[in-house]
Amino acid sequence: MNQDNLADRLLEAVDEKKNPSVVGLDPRLWRIPEHIREKARESNDGSFEAASEAIFEFNKGLIDAIHDIVPAVKPQVAFYEKYGSHGIEAFIRTIRYAKKKDLIVIEDVKRNDIGSTAEAYASAHLGEVDVFDEESFSFDGDMITVNAYLGHDGIEPFIDHCKKYGKGIFILDKTSNPSSSELQDLKTEDGKRIFEVMAELISEWGEELVGKRGYSPVGAVVGATYPEEAEMLRDIMDNNLFLVPGYGSQGGTADDVIPCFNDDGYGAVVNSSRGIDYAYQREPYCEEYGSEEYDKASRKAALDMKEDILDSLERGDKIPDSW
Amino acid sequence: MNQDNLADRLLEAVDEKKNPSVVGLDPRLWRIPEHIREKARESNDGSFEAASEAIFEFNKGLIDAIHDIVPAVKPQVAFYEKYGSHGIEAFIRTIRYAKKKDLIVIEDVKRNDIGSTAEAYASAHLGEVDVFDEESFSFDGDMITVNAYLGHDGIEPFIDHCKKYGKGIFILDKTSNPSSSELQDLKTEDGKRIFEVMAELISEWGEELVGKRGYSPVGAVVGATYPEEAEMLRDIMDNNLFLVPGYGSQGGTADDVIPCFNDDGYGAVVNSSRGIDYAYQREPYCEEYGSEEYDKASRKAALDMKEDILDSLERGDKIPDSW
Numbered sequence: 001m002n003q004d005n006l007a008d009r010l011l012e013a014v015d016e017k018k019n020p021s022v023v024g025l026d027p028r029l030w031r032i033p034e035h036i037r038e039k040a041r042e043s044n045d046g047s048f049e050a051a052s053e054a055i056f057e058f059n060k061g062l063i064d065a066i067h068d069i070v071p072a073v074k075p076q077v078a079f080y081e082k083y084g085s086h087g088i089e090a091f092i093r094t095i096r097y098a099k100k101k102d103l104i105v106i107e108d109v110k111r112n113d114i115g116s117t118a119e120a121y122a123s124a125h126l127g128e129v130d131v132f133d134e135e136s137f138s139f140d141g142d143m144i145t146v147n148a149y150l151g152h153d154g155i156e157p158f159i160d161h162c163k164k165y166g167k168g169i170f171i172l173d174k175t176s177n178p179s180s181s182e183l184q185d186l187k188t189e190d191g192k193r194i195f196e197v198m199a200e201l202i203s204e205w206g207e208e209l210v211g212k213r214g215y216s217p218v219g220a221v222v223g224a225t226y227p228e229e230a231e232m233l234r235d236i237m238d239n240n241l242f243l244v245p246g247y248g249s250q251g252g253t254a255d256d257v258i259p260c261f262n263d264d265g266y267g268a269v270v271n272s273s274r275g276i277d278y279a280y281q282r283e284p285y286c287e288e289y290g291s292e293e294y295d296k297a298s299r300k301a302a303l304d305m306k307e308d309i310l311d312s313l314e315r316g317d318k319i320p321d322s323w
Numbered sequence: 324m325n326q327d328n329l330a331d332r333l334l335e336a337v338d339e340k341k342n343p344s345v346v347g348l349d350p351r352l353w354r355i356p357e358h359i360r361e362k363a364r365e366s367n368d369g370s371f372e373a374a375s376e377a378i379f380e381f382n383k384g385l386i387d388a389i390h391d392i393v394p395a396v397k398p399q400v401a402f403y404e405k406y407g408s409h410g411i412e413a414f415i416r417t418i419r420y421a422k423k424k425d426l427i428v429i430e431d432v433k434r435n436d437i438g439s440t441a442e443a444y445a446s447a448h449l450g451e452v453d454v455f456d457e458e459s460f461s462f463d464g465d466m467i468t469v470n471a472y473l474g475h476d477g478i479e480p481f482i483d484h485c486k487k488y489g490k491g492i493f494i495l496d497k498t499s500n501p502s503s504s505e506l507q508d509l510k511t512e513d514g515k516r517i518f519e520v521m522a523e524l525i526s527e528w529g530e531e532l533v534g535k536r537g538y539s540p541v542g543a544v545v546g547a548t549y550p551e552e553a554e555m556l557r558d559i560m561d562n563n564l565f566l567v568p569g570y571g572s573q574g575g576t577a578d579d580v581i582p583c584f585n586d587d588g589y590g591a592v593v594n595s596s597r598g599i600d601y602a603y604q605r606e607p608y609c610e611e612y613g614s615e616e617y618d619k620a621s622r623k624a625a626l627d628m629k630e631d632i633l634d635s636l637e638r639g640d641k642i643p644d645s646w
Binding site for chain 1: 349352353360364370371373374399401402404405406407408409411412415433434435436437438440441443444446447452453454455457459461462470471472473474475476477495498499500501502503504505506507509510511512514517520521524
């Protein structure tokens with residue numbers, strides 16, 4: 001159990017790989033290469049068991065292909081939960097395998113509840129759970145995403161686990177989807193928008209956990225699709241890590257994500273899921289790689305993403321000094 | 324697959340039992356009677372497997388004891404997810420068993436995400452999932468709770484599944500916890516509080532699904548601990564079902580929940596979890612029932628809750644005419 005501040009650990013990993021990008025692991029069964037699906041079906045009687053096996057094997061290939069070039073992976077639990085307990089088994093196997101490969105694992109679970117229920121989620125995903133007379137790790141991710149619509153007493157148990165176990169959270173603030181404006185952009189009577197109020201809360205909640213490198217592992221989700229809002233949010237939450245979804249498939253460009261970084265070149269990690277996972281099915285990668293080489297296609301796509309973001313950081317004069 | 328409107332089905336079940344209360348199934352391993360825990364440990368090698376078995380057996384006893392007196396149960400997934408894939412197995416077994424006993428199952432999962440990810444959650448919990456060349460049911464609950472901080476495009480896939488599969492959702496609006504005010508009570512520049520804005524959205528989103536009895540299965544979570552707000556919300560969402568947590572252990576009284584009902588005596592179901600599940604451990608039930616009779620204690624507590632709410636409905640002149 002590594003109890004160092006997670007923000008420090010994540011930034012060290014970003015420095016080591018000279019790369020602030022994250023690969024999302026969003027397994028869609030019908031897009032997994034045929035040879036993996038066939039093998040899983042041959043060696044499993046039940047179809048949910050076979051789905052679980054195919055998902056894990058697909059992820060294993062991706063992790064093997066990208067573990068030395070990215071600091072973290074972000075499995076989205078919905079695509080595993082689809083397959084019930086068997087899907088959750090694949091999710092947990094993926095977390096363990098990625099950690100073994102020294103990747104930081106961000107579970108994209110967007111969990112939220114109150115009091116003892118939030119405590120149950122926190123113990124499951126970030127800490128230890130009671131199993132009869134023992135305490136055992138269950139999911140044991142490094143970070144999770146959470147939703148703070150319920151306010152502070154739904155977030156506190158997660159923060160407590162961040163402290164105790166050296167973990168981190170990303171709280172939804174300004175999300176990347178088109179209708180995020182419906183609620184998040186409403187102006188309060190003070191003239192602040194909801195996502196600004198949320199940002200102030202996140203900044204306050206994260207304060208006591210700021211690590212050696214000046215960042216708190218109590219971070220925020222800020223979509224790449226809203227660069228102007230990101231700039232404002234970077235000012236409010238200057239000490240908080242940002243998880244930035246929306247790059248690539250959702251339309252966010254490398255230039256769009258630059259406002260999520262501080263002037264020191266740190267503070268954000270940018271996620272891409274579909275664009276990396278299924279690179280073998282899209283231009284230009286599909287010309288060079290077949291489905292048997294999906295992992296190589298994904299590696300190439302991850303390297304291209306890194307270059308794309310580094311070019312933009314360079315242009316924005318935000319490349320970290322030590323790189 | 325019953326594709327009738329879920330709001331109609333829920334109200335028929337409420338009429339049949341003459342009871343608008345719901346039993347939450349929140350298994351806490353250390354509070355499960357010793358004889359169930361011991362038996363589960365004896366017949367399972369792994370401790371997570373034993374935890375899963377103990378949880379299911381405990382729930383089975385509760386369901387057997389209350390299925391003829393309440394219309395619905397509400398398992399809270401956090402207490403199952405704690406135990407990873409084994410916990411999810413117990414959760415799904417609980418859903419199946421409760422449905423076999425003709426109970427409506429409200430999965431308390433508070434899921435939320437966008438686009439194809441919300442679609443994955445919706446297919447898992449309310450619809451069918453793709454497993455290679457087939458479509459299969461996965462969790463197959465009747466209703467789930469969801470969080471709409473992300474706006475309409477995070478809710479639409481759930482509503483689509485409500486239409487297609489005859490299911491329902493409860494969207495978090497004004498939650499029962501103390502710090503729900505932090506975000507939900509903020510006043511917008513129009514003078515409306517966030518929970519009122521959310522209520523207007525819920526009312527609008529639910530409109531096209533209103534069933535024969537005048538209610539939509541696109542409902543709202545409104546805490547028993549805020550009766551004044553509930554009264555206002557009942558006016559805004561006159562056609563939407565309310566799920567009302569916070570009665571009992573959280574401090575809400577039967578009188579507090581009455582504003583959640585319309586004048587016709589319908590429109591809300593009131594949940595109690597800990598107060599029913601562990602009745603055998605509290606006054607007055609612990610005097611009459613030992614841990615071997617936890618199920619009888621829970622039945623008695625559920626009947627007392629029913630009486631308590633019916634008395635208050637009576638006093639508020641809100642008992643349905645046909646009762």
